[in-house]
Amino acid sequence: MLEEELVLTPEGARRLREELDFLRLVKRKEVTQRIRESLDFGDAWENPEYEAAKAEQAFVEGRIAELEKTLKTAKVLDPRQGRVDARQRLQVRLGSRVRLRDLGSGQEESYVIVSSAEADPGEHRISIRSPVAQALLGHYTGDEVTVEVPAGTLQYRIEAVEEPQ
Known part of the structure; x- marks a missing residue:
């Protein structure tokens, strides 16, 4: 393998x-x-x-x-390799800090998407393999995403994406 x-x-x-x-x-x-x-x-x-x-x-x-x-x-990761769309919005990728709004509760959450070796949920650093990160990858600010988690379905709107540091 x-x-x-x-x-x-x-x-x-x-x-x-x-x-x-x-x-x-x-x-x-x-x-x-x-x-x-x-x-x-x-x-x-x-x-x-x-x-x-x-x-x-x-x-x-x-x-x-x-x-x-x-x-x-x-x-x-080279942080200068950020991807943007035609409207100059940053794409969510490994290393991105993403601010989300939970469309069910209205609460905001912020995460950094990192490798499994770096994940630390207490520090809001989620693994790229997690359901939330998998749903966010490739999306842009303003996009709405649906996440299937063991507890059910979550819906988020991406409020902001920051370049990897």
């Missing part, structure tokens, strides 16, 4: 690089120090502090490897 190309927003790539730097420069040293200190509690054999520190070390090293691979193979 072929792997799908991972595309990151510039902001997402920056966040992953920051996490990688933190893990390499700070966390790795902290864990190494915990391992040394845990040996003061006795031999490594049957030492819960040592076992916990080694487990954390394995997690940190695994995450470092994962981030290195992601950053090496991912394509970073």
Whole structure:
């Protein structure tokens, strides 16, 4: 099975690089120090502090490897490649910030459409694979879209689209 190309927003790539730097420069040293200190509690054999520190070390090293691979193979979105229609409206695409009006409740919501690796619903960063993002992609300011979600059908009007940052 072929792997799908991972595309990151510039902001997402920056966040992953920051996490990688933190893990390499700070966390790795902290864990190494915990391992040394845990040996003061006795031999490594049957030492819960040592076992916990080694487990954390394995997690940190695994995450470092994962981030290195992601950053090496991912394509970073060029924010200057925005698409506009004849009326100069921006098209919704990966990296776009989209302001929506829920036509049922009248409430406004704002999302940034990001890769699955960058998604963080608490920060209003939704995965490009989510039902809402899938319904919005390719549309423009003023368009109305219908979204099928597990809870039912939602209808939105796109109030604004901002270029990827």
